[in-house]
Structure formats: C-alpha cells, structure tokens
Amino acid sequence: MDELKKLLSGIEEVNREVMNNSKNYIDHLSKPIGSLGVLEEIVVKLSGIKGEHIKEIKKKNIVIMCADNGIQESGVSSCPREVTATVTENFVKGTTGVCILSRYYNNDTTVVDIGVDKEFTDPRIINRKIRYGTSNMTKGPAMTREEAIKAIKIGIDIVKELKNQGYDLIGTGEMGVGNTATSAAIISVFSGIDSDLIVGKGSGLTDDGLSHKKAMVKKSIEINKPNKNDVIDVLSKVGGFDIAGLCGVFLGGAIYKVPVVIDGLISSAAAICAKELSSKASGYMFASHLSAEPGAQYAMKTLGLEPMFSLGMRLGEGSGCPIAFGIIESAVFTMNNMDSFNEAGIDKKDYIDIRKQ
Structure with missing residues (x-):
C-alpha cells in the first residue's frame, strides 16, 4: 500500500x-x-x-482486462463461466466487436489476463494473473486487500509500458462473466443509490433472472458491508480483478499524463474507484458513450462527466472507445x-x- x-x-x-x-x-x-x-x-x-x-494523437490503445468472477456461480449471468476464456482468446484473434471497431478506427488493443480461469499459451495475451477468478462475493469478500492493490498496480504498470511505447491515448475494456453484477455493487456503494436501480440484464437475463441478480447483488453488499470511505475495502469485498486493474489504468493515466477513455458500465465503476483514490484522476478521463445498462447514468453522475454520445450500446469490451477515439482525433x-x-x-x-x- x-x-x-x-x-x-x-x-x-x-x-x-x-x-x-x-x-x-x-x-x-x-x-x-x-x-x-x-x-x-x-x-x-x-x-x-x-x-x-x-x-495530434499519435498512437491509441485499448487495455482489455479479463477475469472471472466468483459471483457467476450464483446465477447472475446467462453465460457460463467458460465464456470469459473464450472471448479472451477471441480478442487476440481480432474477431470481437471491439476488435472490428478498433480495426476501423486504427487503434491497437492490449489483452491482459488478470484473473481468467484458464491458462493461456498465446503470447499475445499478457499474463498478469492474480488467481483463477475472484471468490463468490455473496458468501464473503471477493478478494483480499493485497490482491486488490496488486491488481491496481498492474493497471498502473500497463499504462507506463504503453506510454513508453509511444501511446498517447488509452481506452478501457474488459471481459468477465458476472462483471455487471460487481460493477453494480461498486456503483451502488459509492453513489448511495439502491442497487436494484443499478442492476441490469447484462448479457441478456430474463425478467426472473434479473430479479435474482438484484437479490444477489444486494446480498453481497449486505454480507460484506463495504466501507465507501475505503476504496480498497470496496474493491476487495464486492469488486473484480478486471475492475481493480482498470482502476489502475485510470490512475496510471493521471500519474503518467495520458488521457484515458471510459467505455461503459464496468469501466465506469473502475473510474469511480480511481476518482475516489485521487480526486485529481478524473481530470484525465473522457467518457465515451452512455451505456444502455440502467446504472450507467448514475455512474456518470457520480463521476461528474458527460458522455460524448449515446447509441444504445451495452457490449462492453471497450467497444465505445474506438468511436470516442475518432471523435477526439477529429476535434484535434x-x-x-x-x-x-x-x-x-x-x-x-x-x-x-x-x-x-
């Protein structure tokens, strides 16, 4: 610390x-x-x-933090746990939504395994694995304080490395089944808004599935009692390795004076954590789009930022960032x-x- x-x-x-x-x-x-x-x-x-x-903007990169979340076992997502690993591999194949948009807008991506429940052999997936996913936060803390701090520092180090490679504009993306649940919990804690208003359907839950997800997020907050005045406490209890890593990316942007673009709900939760750790950090952030997830508007209000556009997107992955890059470059x-x-x-x-x- x-x-x-x-x-x-x-x-x-x-x-x-x-x-x-x-x-x-x-x-x-x-x-x-x-x-x-x-x-x-x-x-x-x-x-x-x-x-x-x-x-001018010289080089652009989207950092995609990938990690599994223990709360997935409590049925908060329509996707099985294995999807995290599959999509992580698809990022480096260049076939996902953010990859196609990145190809069009001419930006690079950096794929980081910070906690996926699989060992990867592809060298294009950067191995910063803390462990094979967080614990189920409906039963106790998602991670230890030490793990949360480690994840944050990983994000900071990634920005330092990218700046040394000449990147002067960074975006934030993620992949992790169940991470809209962890994001909703974090946004609820820091905004003071009932988590029921923040939790959305994520990857496509039914109405019954949404009700169950709301109950699980509320249970996680009630059991862990995260202290909103202690960011590490919140991240470790109801966060994810992906969110903590992205929190580090936002802080790294502020430390190394590199602008960082927020994507949607998950990266917004990470941005809130970064702002809570250093109020100056928000000066280095740009909000890309207003996610269609219900918690997005509360996240933006908590951050005090206005999104550049609203297209009804809720893919995640960092998919709003290439479009924002295009707007930023056109402005310059x-x-x-x-x-x-x-x-x-x-x-x-x-x-x-x-x-x-």
Missing part, C-alpha cells in the same frame, strides 16, 4: 494555464465562440493533460487546421497563435 500511496501522491492537477491558452486560441478561430461545443472542450482538456496545446484535427480570424481576414485582438509556439 505504501508504494501505491507514493504513486498517488505524484498525481498533479491538469494544467489550467495551458487550458486557458488553448481556449483563447480556439476562441480566435474563424467561428462563433463555443460553436463547436464538446469538440472544443475535448481539445482544451487534452491540452491541460499534456501540458501543451495538443496538435479541426482545431489545428481551421483559419484564425486574422488568417480569414477578420480583425481580432489579443490573439496568440499557439500552433507556432
């Missing part, structure tokens, strides 16, 4: 002076002030993260290629062309 505390202490606020300079530059482009809305906000925020007006390209008022022959005072700095 001491090492994690040291890393967290190094997180800095985004650079407000650079953000103000970036906004001033954008306000002097040949358009009505604010007329490109969120696209302008994206570039300003990116500049604050990078500490300079951002001119537009702000750096429009004429200023001066270039357009319109006099505007107090203009500084920071593209030339």
Whole structure:
C-alpha cells in the first residue's frame, strides 16, 4: 500500500494555464465562440493533460482486462463461466466487436489476463494473473486487500509500458462473466443509490433472472458491508480483478499524463474507484458513450462527466472507445487546421497563435 500511496501522491492537477491558452486560441478561430461545443472542450482538456496545446494523437490503445468472477456461480449471468476464456482468446484473434471497431478506427488493443480461469499459451495475451477468478462475493469478500492493490498496480504498470511505447491515448475494456453484477455493487456503494436501480440484464437475463441478480447483488453488499470511505475495502469485498486493474489504468493515466477513455458500465465503476483514490484522476478521463445498462447514468453522475454520445450500446469490451477515439482525433484535427480570424481576414485582438509556439 505504501508504494501505491507514493504513486498517488505524484498525481498533479491538469494544467489550467495551458487550458486557458488553448481556449483563447480556439476562441480566435474563424467561428462563433463555443460553436463547436464538446469538440472544443475535448481539445482544451487534452491540452491541460499534456501540458501543451495538443496538435495530434499519435498512437491509441485499448487495455482489455479479463477475469472471472466468483459471483457467476450464483446465477447472475446467462453465460457460463467458460465464456470469459473464450472471448479472451477471441480478442487476440481480432474477431470481437471491439476488435472490428478498433480495426476501423486504427487503434491497437492490449489483452491482459488478470484473473481468467484458464491458462493461456498465446503470447499475445499478457499474463498478469492474480488467481483463477475472484471468490463468490455473496458468501464473503471477493478478494483480499493485497490482491486488490496488486491488481491496481498492474493497471498502473500497463499504462507506463504503453506510454513508453509511444501511446498517447488509452481506452478501457474488459471481459468477465458476472462483471455487471460487481460493477453494480461498486456503483451502488459509492453513489448511495439502491442497487436494484443499478442492476441490469447484462448479457441478456430474463425478467426472473434479473430479479435474482438484484437479490444477489444486494446480498453481497449486505454480507460484506463495504466501507465507501475505503476504496480498497470496496474493491476487495464486492469488486473484480478486471475492475481493480482498470482502476489502475485510470490512475496510471493521471500519474503518467495520458488521457484515458471510459467505455461503459464496468469501466465506469473502475473510474469511480480511481476518482475516489485521487480526486485529481478524473481530470484525465473522457467518457465515451452512455451505456444502455440502467446504472450507467448514475455512474456518470457520480463521476461528474458527460458522455460524448449515446447509441444504445451495452457490449462492453471497450467497444465505445474506438468511436470516442475518432471523435477526439477529429476535434484535434479541426482545431489545428481551421483559419484564425486574422488568417480569414477578420480583425481580432489579443490573439496568440499557439500552433507556432
């Protein structure tokens, strides 16, 4: 824990002076002030993260954390446990939804086995296995505090490695049968909202199955009594290795000054944990889409972020991130290629062309 505390202490606020300079530059482009809305906000925020007006995105990567969840044995999913391993293997084959979208939007993926109930031989699946899935949280804690901290540090280390490889925009994805149940529990604890309002059908439960899932999530919270003032306690009791790993990815983004994109419900739960560990971390996050899962709106409210789009998606895997990457890149390209008022022959005072700095 001491090492994690040291890393967290190094997180800095985004650079407000650079953000103000970036906004001033954008306000002097040949358009009505604010007329490109969120696209302008994206570039300003990116500049604050990078500490300079951002001119391009060079390399993009989605980190996909894969792990099994013990609560699956309590019937909270329509999928058998083995699906986690199968989809994990399909990620590196490039056949899943996030892989096809990534191919279209030209971003890479990093597949991490942080707790799948299978040994993999494919070297493209990075082995960071803590153990073969968490314990069933309806009977007690999902993991130990030490395991939760280890998972967080794995996520932080992955971001460090990716930054060293030249990636300057990261997305968050996951795979783990039962992880919409763990996510709902985490969001409920931190938001203070009844878990019944947050739990959704996930991979396609019947109405009866949904009722049972709600009961299991509520039971998990009641039995474990997670302390919302202690993030590690919450993660270890009602979380998953995938969520804890993604929490580390968000923290790594803040530590190493790399913007990180949230996908849907599961990565939102991880983002909440990261924000609770360091309030400064949210300055490095972008929300991609509003998931169709009922808990998504509560998660966004807890994070204080606005999603870029809403397409009724609920696949997970990080599938919202490639689309968000496209929006982010279009924003950067537009702000750096429009004429200023001066270039357009319109006099505007107090203009500084920071593209030339």
